[in-house]
Amino acid sequence: MKTQFLLCGDIGCVGYGSQEVYQKFQELQADWFEVRFTGCLGFCAVGPVLEVNPGKIFYHKVKPADVPEILETAKNGETLERLLYKHPETKQPCVRIEEVPFYQKQKKIVLRTNGQVSPDSIDDYLALGGYDGLRKALTMQPEAIVDEIVKSGLRGRGGGGFPTGRKWQSVLKAHSDVKYILCNGDEGDPGAFMDRSVMQGTPHVVLEGMIIGAYAIGAHQGFIYVRDEYPQAVAHLQKAIEDARAKNFLGNNILDSSFNFDITIKRGAGAFVCGESSALMRSIEGKIGEPNEKYVHASEQGLWGKPTVLNNVETFANVPYILLHGAEQYKQLGTEKSPGTKVFCLVGKVKNVGLIEVEMGITLRKVIFDIGGGIVKDRPFKAVQTGGPSGGCIPSQYLDTPIDFDSLVALGSMMGSGGMIVMDDCDCMVEVARYFTKFLIEESCGKCAPCREGLIHLNHLLERITHGKGQPEDLQKLEKLGAYIAESSLCGLGKTAPNPLLSTLRYFREEYVDHIKHHHCSAGVCKALTTFMIDQEKCTQCGACVRACPVSAISQNGNVVIDQEKCITCGECRAVCNFNAVIW
Structure with missing residues (x-):
């Protein structure tokens, strides 16, 4: 058996020089080993990262000059201690990947093959049990598959948390000769790269989930909507589709089951609003990406007026595991109302930035301080924003809150697609609210007045405060206007747009008062006040x-x-x- 060197080929490690490391391995190629570029191994803060098998030896901060010594020690069955990650408390070297604190409290379902397979190799995926969930599904009745998804309690990982099984049930029961299944890969939150990493690292797990879903609801055509800023993800998905067709996992008479289904990639132009379901469908149809009123559901009239299932990348990536291992085993993970795991991008003022997957119900504290390693330079923790631009900022007194759909909403935030931005005492919460409000102004489609006009007025008030020109009555204006936008906007973007403002007003009101009354920014961010x-x-x-x-x-x-x-x-x-x- 050859020694395997699994080198992270995702964007973070590429930025640190993993391509040069790979080239050095290639220059020294020998029969006894093989080197592979894989999907994201997660620990972006210490890239390039490398796993050596057998043994699951974990090296970090690998440089091209290290390669000859890595090969020499591996050939002799030894480890290169200077490249081993040192435990931050004991200072002892962590030899195996599971000894590294960053990985110890993670549970990988969606990312179970990420970092273990070459993204462009269907054979790698098959060797790890890929498409076994589909094989099992094709022996079942569609109703039984949908029932299994219902029993699993899987909720949509795109942010809304709607029960996936209920959505599939509605489309299964719909009376139509044509049905569609769509995958939302239009990830646009600042600081978020979960879906990109899955599409780019293990595209076949997304395809397998879609094929199972299509068989379950009776769809024969699927679309993956991917933003154009993800060219490598698009390339890997396209290669995966072609290889799946060649192996008869896509196309006509899939695995001799008489089931026909194929997938097309649709590239989005980068409009944030096209992450909203009806806007995404309009974009696929070739129309302007604007949301529609929700009195008609996509399960009744979706893409081209036909019953449609739309789930995001991570939701589909859960499906093969559920089919293969059963709903009961899946429900043992997470909480009663939020079963399973969740993938997050842990970024911001945290030491161990990266891509993580944890069980639902884990606390914010464990994610930020155990997995994340705490705050950079050991500065005081101030807040964590979950849910992207439409999420809220959660202060330190709620660090022991479990991470699940309902608990985060109760705090004025949301799960969102999985962005998690950690902030310290050098972050100004007024400026955070202004930044995300400005972002959403630029991304609003402008179709409805509450979002189009309301966000502009919010931003005007926030800019006035950050420039030291705020008035005491501005706080009441912000609260009233934010509540009105949330209540009366047409789509989810507008309804959740005030969340950063309202959550910071709720938990950090004294900072607003300090800006207005004392013309002082305690974080030292607002230039006019610092x-x-x-x-x-x-x-x-x-x-x-x-x-x-x-x-x-x-x-x-x-x-x-x-x-x-x-x-x-x-x-x-x-x-x-x-x-x-x-x-x-």
Whole structure:
């Protein structure tokens, strides 16, 4: 058996140089080993990452110059200790991947083959049990498949959390000769890359889930809607579709079952609103991506007026596991009302940024501090935003809240597709609300007035506050306007758009008051309200801030001093100071 070197080929590790590492392996190619680019291994913070099998040996921060020594030690059955991840508490090297704290509290269902297969190899996927769920499904009656999905309690992972089985039941019962099944890969949340990593890393798990769903509801045509900014995901999906056709998992008479089904990729132009179901369908039809009123459900009249199932990438990726292992085993994971696992992108001011998959019900604290390793530079934790631009900011007093659909909604946030942005005391919550409001203004389709006009007025008030021109009555205006937009907007984008504002007003109201009453930004973010200075008692005169200043506003003649006339309040000095000597 050849030694396998599984090298992460996802964008994070590519940015750190994994392509150069791969090329070095290729230059030294020998018969006793093989190297493969895989999907995301998750631990983006320490890339490029590499798994060596047999043994599941985990190396991090691998450089091309390390490759000869990696090969030599592997050939001798040894490990290269200097590339092993050191446990942050014990400082002991973690040899196997499951010894690394980042992985220890994860449970992988959706990502179970990510990092273990080459994205462009259907044979790799088959070797790990790929398409076994489909084989089993084709021996069952469609009603039995739908019942199994209902029993599993699987809820849509796109953000709404609607029961997947109920959606499938409705379309199964619909009286129509033509039905469609759609996969929503239009991931547009800032800081989110869950669906891209699945489509790019293990495209066959998405196809298998779609084929099972199509057989269950009686659809013969499916579409995967992928934003054009994901060219590698599109390429891997297209290759997977072609290989699936060649193996008779797609096309006519699939696996001699008399079932016909095929999949087409539709590339979106990057409009955030096209993640909304009716806007996505209009876009596939070649129309402007605008949402429709929801008095008619897609299960009755969806794509081209026909009964349609629309689920997101992660939802479909759960389906093969459920069919293969059964609903009861799946329900043992997670909570009663939110079974299974959830994939998150853990980003922001957390040490271990990356792609993770955890059981529903795990607490925010365990995700941020156990898996995530805590806050960068050990600064105080301030908030975590879940749910993307339409989510809310959750403060430290709720760190022990379980992560599930209903608990997050109760806090004024939402699960969303899986973005999780961690913030520290250097993040201004007023600016966070302004940033996401501005993002949603640009992404609004403009069809309904509450969203189109209301968000502009929200942004105007927030900009006024961050520039030190806010008035006490602005807080009441923000609350009333936010509530009105949420109540009266046409689609989910508008209805959830005020969440960042309303949640920050709910939990960080004192910051708004500080901006308005004292003309002060306690986080040192709002430039009009911030003046950076040097605490001479803490300053070690290391010169890091002097070198980092882009406008040469900091001088070092004995003491380090900031020239306030030159300073542009960019915060670079604070970012590089390891002694908290930059104050404001």
